[in-house]
Amino acid sequence: MNIGEVAERAGLPPKTIRYYEDIGLIRPLRSDNGYRAFQKNDLHKLAFLGRARALGFSIEDCRTLLALYDDSTRESAQVKQIAEEHLHQIDEKIAQLKSMRNTLAHLVEACHGDHRPDCPILKDLSNANVD
Amino acid sequence: MNIGEVAERAGLPPKTIRYYEDIGLIRPLRSDNGYRAFQKNDLHKLAFLGRARALGFSIEDCRTLLALYDDSTRESAQVKQIAEEHLHQIDEKIAQLKSMRNTLAHLVEACHGDHRPDCPILKDLSNANVD
């Protein structure tokens, strides 16, 4: 398989696939013409990467997960730990965004949003304790 | 005021302040010795930027907000629109993270996390429709 077909099937842009090779996540063979010659295994790994990235795992997490995926003697505890840590990070991120959202929603509500210059949003933003 | 004091009072690292000058968000005067000479107004703008960034506004949004902040003839509707769009983006981000969280939480729950290699997390990640 050439990169175009693999990209199509894995649902990743060719550029991203080349990048993943660059950083050593995959190591596709090469044909005589210099084209990357992807095997089924590469395709599976790329799809795996696509799913893991869609779940927000970092590239380094993906690297580890892929190594575990390849290792038939792995312990599921290792995988679970990575996933749990990531879950925790997602929770933190959600909490942070919710807090932003709250503040911002109040400000938006308080702003009439008309032709007048008076604006509680700007007022709040400039009201930092700085003097 | 020198950059150190301003950094302290605005709650931003000196590096960040130099960067903000670099990209044209602020234009502090210079003393004869070449040091940046911050006025009260610069300090207020930096604090404003700090608050806006903490609410997740992009640098480009901040640029626009700062221009509106400076413009006494602004219409609050302009500010409100930016804030509403940003709010919307936050909501989307939260929804996306919640969806990730859901999927991941199910997977983590399903994984025994012991010394055996059998792992529903890896299984799910590799189960993309690819053939």
Place this chain on the structure above:
DNA sequence: CTTGACCTTCCACCTGCTGGAAGCACCATT
């Protein structure tokens, strides 16, 4: 035999900073 789609590499750019090196400026001691 040419056209167009596909592939290759390489380099730059994106966001929003952050770290570090090399070199002045300033202030307080000695």
Place this chain on the structure above:
DNA sequence: AATGGTGCTTCCAGCAGGTGGAAGGTCAAG
């Protein structure tokens, strides 16, 4: 006046995780 320590300056590089584009080789169809 010299010295030492801190603070300031600029510039260059790098982080994540790609994306865009240029310059050029390859392949299959007409």
